[in-house]
Amino acid sequence: MDRLQTMIDLSIIALSESISKPGNYALILEDVVGKRRIPLIIGTSEAQAIAVAMEKMQPLRPFTHDLFYQTLKQTGIIMKEAVITRVQDEIFYAHIVLLTPVGATLVMDARPSDAIALAVRFDCPLRATLDVVETSGYFIDDKVRDKKGSYAEYTMAELEELLARIIKKEDYESAARVRDAIDKRKG
Template sequence: MKKIELDIVALSHSVTQSHNYAVVLGEQHGSRRLPIVIGGFEAQAIAVAMERMTPNRPLTHDLFKNTLETFTIDLKEVIINNLLDGIFYARLVCERNGELFEIDSRTSDALAMAVRFNCPIFTYEFILDAAGVVLEEPEAKASTRGSAGTTSSRRKRQSPAKGATLSSYSVEELNRLLDDVLGKEDYEQAAKIRDEINRRKEQG
C-alpha cells in the first residue's frame, strides 16, 4: 500500500472530551487533516518535544528514546496503520545493524517518539478516507485572518503585563514556574516562560 506522509499541524483541547486533547495531522501534499484524540500525558510529551523543552528528569518517552539509542536502535518512521472501532493503531519502524523491525504502539506514543527522533509519520489512504477531514481553503483562510486579527489585538493588550510579570522572576523561579505550568499542561504559558529563560541566557 502507498504510504502518505503527515505532519503535526496542531495540538489543542478536544472539544468533545474535556479531559483529552486533539493532535491534528496534516497531509503533507494535500488538504486533508487527521484529528486524533489523545490523553493529557501524551499531549504533554508531544508538546515538550515540539517546543524543545528539557524537563529536569526524563519523561517516559525520553527514557524510551535514550534506551533505543543506547542499544544503537534508530527509529526510522512511524506508520498509523489501522483504524478499528474508532481506535487508531500505529507501528514504530526501527533499524539496527541494517535490519528493520516493527514495534506495535499506541498512536499517541508513536507520535511522541516521532517528534523526539524527528522521523517521518505515515498513514494509508483508507485511514484518511475513513477519518480524515478536508480543509476548505477559502473558509479556512478567512477564518485564519479573522482569528489572527483577534489574537494579535489580544496580544497587544496582554503582552506588556505578562512580560512585566515574567521579567520580575529570577531564572531559578522561572524554572520552577516552568515545571508548574507543564504539570498543569498549560503549553502556551510554558512556551512564553521558556522564551524568557532563553532571553536571559542570551543576555548573560
C-alpha cells in the same frame, strides 16, 4: 502497491485541549500533499510528551518517552518512521519501524500518540496508510462549505448542524467561521 501499503506523509498542525472530550487533547495531523486533516483524541500525558519534544524542552527528569528514546539511541537503534496503520470503530492503530545497528528492521505495535511522541524525538517521518487518510481525513473547505458555495446558501438549521459536525471533528478554526456566520445572521 495496495491501499494499505501506500503511505501518506503527515505533519502535526495543532495540539489543543479537546472541547468534545474534556480532560483530553485534540491532535490535528495534516496530509502534507493533499492537505486532508486527521483529528486524534489523545491523553494529557501523551499531549505533554509531544509538546515537550516539539518545543525542544528539557524536563528536569526524563518522561517515559524520553527514557525509551535514550535507551534506543544508546543501544544503536534508530526510529525510521511512525505509521498510523488503520482505524477501526474510531480507534486508530499504529506501529513504529526501528533499525538496529546490524541493519535489521523491527516493527512494533504502538498507540498513535506514543508513536508520534517518539517520531518527534527521533525527527523521523510520520505517515499513515492511504486507507486511514481517506477514511478519517477531511478537507477543511469541504467541511466548512459542505458542497454549497457560501454560508448565505444555508438555512439557519443547516448552519447549526454544520457547526456541530465541525466541532465533532475538532476543527475549531472552521467552527469559529461558521459561528461568526450564525451570529451575523442572527444579528
